[in-house]
Each structure stands twice: as structure tokens, then as C-alpha cells.
Amino acid sequence: MKKLLIYCLLTGLLSGSLQAQNKQAKVLLEQIAALHIYIGYVQDGYSTVKNGLDVIGDFKRGELNLHAGYFSSLRMVNPAVKEYIKVAEIIALQAKILQSSNNTRNLLQQDADLFNGNELAYVGKVYDKLLEDCERILNDLEPVVTDGQLEMKDDERMERIDMLHANMTDNYIFCKRFGNSTKVLAVSRIKEEMDIQNARALRGIND
Incomplete structure (x- = not known):
């Protein structure tokens, strides 16, 4: 009876253990x-x-x-930008300014007795400053129309060219006016000198 009970207990434990496992x-x-x-x-x-x-x-x-x-x-510069008429006009205006300034300077050198040293120096400084500004404009123009220099859209390049063209045009107008006023002053002094000589001749006054 005791063995049977033990067997039953072991069987139950093993069964429970197996079930748990x-x-x-x-x-x-x-x-x-x-x-x-x-x-x-x-x-x-x-x-x-x-x-x-x-x-x-x-x-x-x-x-x-x-x-x-x-x-x-x-x-990269669009060929239409490079061929923009104002690009050529800027260069042409600079050449005209250079020619006009040289002509006026040569004229003053030929009639140096009409102007004193300070006046000649002043005219020279004015033209030097003018030509420096023209050179600046050309230096600003070059990268605008040269490949690989500036990152700009076509319309931006055109606007920059328009601005530089306006600046060079202003320089040309000033150059012509300054040159003309200088020549007018020279002619006025020549006429004044001739009037003085004529008056002396009429009076029989010799130099």
C-alpha cells in the first residue's frame, strides 16, 4: 500500500514536471x-x-x-552678350576719349605761352583721372564678357554692360566739354593777344 502510494506520488510529480517542462x-x-x-x-x-x-x-x-x-x-558667356553692341561702343568711346585728351594736350603744348604752369598741371591731372576711370570701366567689362570669370545670368551681364556703357558715355561727354572749354579759353587768349598787338601796331608801339 505504501509502495503504491509512493508510486502514485512519483508518477504525479513526474507527470507535473513533464507538463511544466x-x-x-x-x-x-x-x-x-x-x-x-x-x-x-x-x-x-x-x-x-x-x-x-x-x-x-x-x-x-x-x-x-x-x-x-x-x-x-x-x-559661360552667351555669344549674344559678347556681341552686344554696347560692348563695342564702350571700347570705341574709350578710344575717342584717349584721342581727344591727347589732341588737347598737344594743342596746349604748342601754345604753352597761353597757359601758366599751374593751369597746364591742372589740365594734365584732369585727363589722368579721366583715363584712370576709363581703364577701370574696361577692367570691369572684361570679366563680364569673358568665359569662366563671373557667375552671372545673361540679363545680369546685360545690365552690367548697360551701366558700364553709361559710365563711359558720361566720361566721353565730360571729355568733349572739358576739351572744348580748354580750346575756347586758348582761342580767347590768342584773340586777346592779337588785339593787344593790333592796338600797339595802330599806336606805333613796338614790342
């Missing part, structure tokens, strides 16, 4: 399966993210290349 094994298997599913999700998610990052990277590289191409195109 089976339950633990089942839970463990479920956890392992869930872990595999989670790992799959993680791998799929990583792959998706990586692909997404690759796409973004490709897009950014393409966008960067697009921007680089755009800015490179800004450095």
Missing part, C-alpha cells in the same frame, strides 16, 4: 519563433531604410551635379 518548451519555442519574426522585420526594415538612404543619396548627388552644371553654365 512541456509548457516551458512550448513557451520557449513561441519566443524563438517570435524572435525570428522580429529579426525578419528588422532586416526588412534595415533593407528598406538602406534603399531609401541610397535613393536620397543618389538624388542629392544628382541634384548636386545639376547645381554644378547650372553654376558652370553661369560662367
